[in-house]
Amino acid sequence: xxxxxxxxxxxxxxxxxxxxxxxxxxxxxxxxxxxxxxxxxxxxxxxxxxxxxxxxxxxxxxxxxxxxxxxxxxxxxxxxxxxxxxxxxxxxxxxxxxxxxxxxxxxxxxxxxxxxxxxxxxxxxxxxxxxxxxxxxxxxxxxxxxxxxxxxxxxxxxxxxxxxxxxxxxxxxxxxxxxxxxxxxxxxxxxxxxxxxxxxxxxxxxxxxxxxxxxxxxxxxxxxxxxxxxxxxxxxxxxxxxxxxxxxxxxxxxxxxxxxxxxxxxxxxxxxxxxxxxxxxxxxxxxxxxxxxxxxxxxxxxxxxxxxxxxxxxxxxxxxxxxxxxxxxxxxxxxxxxxxxxxxxxxx
Numbered sequence: 001x002x003x004x005x006x007x008x009x010x011x012x013x014x015x016x017x018x019x020x021x022x023x024x025x026x027x028x029x030x031x032x033x034x035x036x037x038x039x040x041x042x043x044x045x046x047x048x049x050x051x052x053x054x055x056x057x058x059x060x061x062x063x064x065x066x067x068x069x070x071x072x073x074x075x076x077x078x079x080x081x082x083x084x085x086x087x088x089x090x091x092x093x094x095x096x097x098x099x100x101x102x103x104x105x106x107x108x109x110x111x112x113x114x115x116x117x118x119x120x121x122x123x124x125x126x127x128x129x130x131x132x133x134x135x136x137x138x139x140x141x142x143x144x145x146x147x148x149x150x151x152x153x154x155x156x157x158x159x160x161x162x163x164x165x166x167x168x169x170x171x172x173x174x175x176x177x178x179x180x181x182x183x184x185x186x187x188x189x190x191x192x193x194x195x196x197x198x199x200x201x202x203x204x205x206x207x208x209x210x211x212x213x214x215x216x217x218x219x220x221x222x223x224x225x226x227x228x229x230x231x232x233x234x235x236x237x238x239x240x241x242x243x244x245x246x247x248x249x250x251x252x253x254x255x256x257x258x259x260x261x262x263x264x265x266x267x268x269x270x271x272x273x274x275x276x277x278x279x280x281x282x283x284x285x286x287x288x289x290x291x292x293x294x295x296x297x298x299x300x301x302x303x304x305x306x307x308x309x310x311x312x313x314x315x316x317x318x319x320x321x322x323x324x325x326x327x328x329x330x331x332x333x334x335x336x337x338x339x340x341x342x343x344x345x346x347x348x
Contacts, residue, residue: 005062007088009033011071011128012098014041015294016198017147020225021095023049031062033084035069036098038289042066063088071098071124081131093143093232094132098124100286101162101200104207113205113283114161121165125172141185145231146173150194150247154254157266158208177237187235193224194247199298205284213275214300217246221296
């Protein structure tokens, strides 16, 4: 028995995880409402995800609706849902993937850029969730999937506009999940990836003299999109470890060994989280869309959690990569604890 197509609203639909999610939904015959700020990028998204006829199992492509929307604008989000309801009759599910960021020390990022980043990523999530729940309530069913981040569980320097917003997003989603316990049939899921190969790093604002890049391990946007679609069918409280064990290890380090984490996170971010030089400070797409840079991939590829050559030589041959990371982490942690103990003993 074939499944009936759902009507799914996808925000951030013109790039990265949102775009890959659109492709998966269209391939299985769902009716998809695409939302992002750029009409040009949305048109390209539709063209790039249009199935070429029925699939081998006979699935017929569903309808598609494009609604340019700034999720930070509550009126625009309400208009998005009104358009979906008017054209397609209902909204069965919502995938919220829209987010922006600006790299830089808190006091170096201009206040208007910082506030705009929070408006899009955090207030935008609230705007979309409010409208989604209003659609689901009368029918007493529906599924909301929010794309969070590993950075909604830990903190790093030079990314406070994103970390602050994502911590707020995670807090909001957890509250919604608790409240949804009294509304059976309405589900709220959170997907929290770490480094993902998307264009957000090229699009981001930067006030550190360099452009960002995803820290390893880097997974393709399509892998995260598959987790998102699975949550639509089988809701989950938080999909984290499914996207790579390094995420869970990082969160454990942040919570269980905060002094060690604080010691290491800055150097590690500078080592793994920045790429090409930026000629001058820029707000990137925080203050407006940059459609020419929007795509499903940022060109970073899938990057494993690799280790420098001297470290690899010091690890016994044949030890699995995950075990190598544990051994290295234990060694680094032990050394860091000894170093901190010596400093405390010396009264520094």
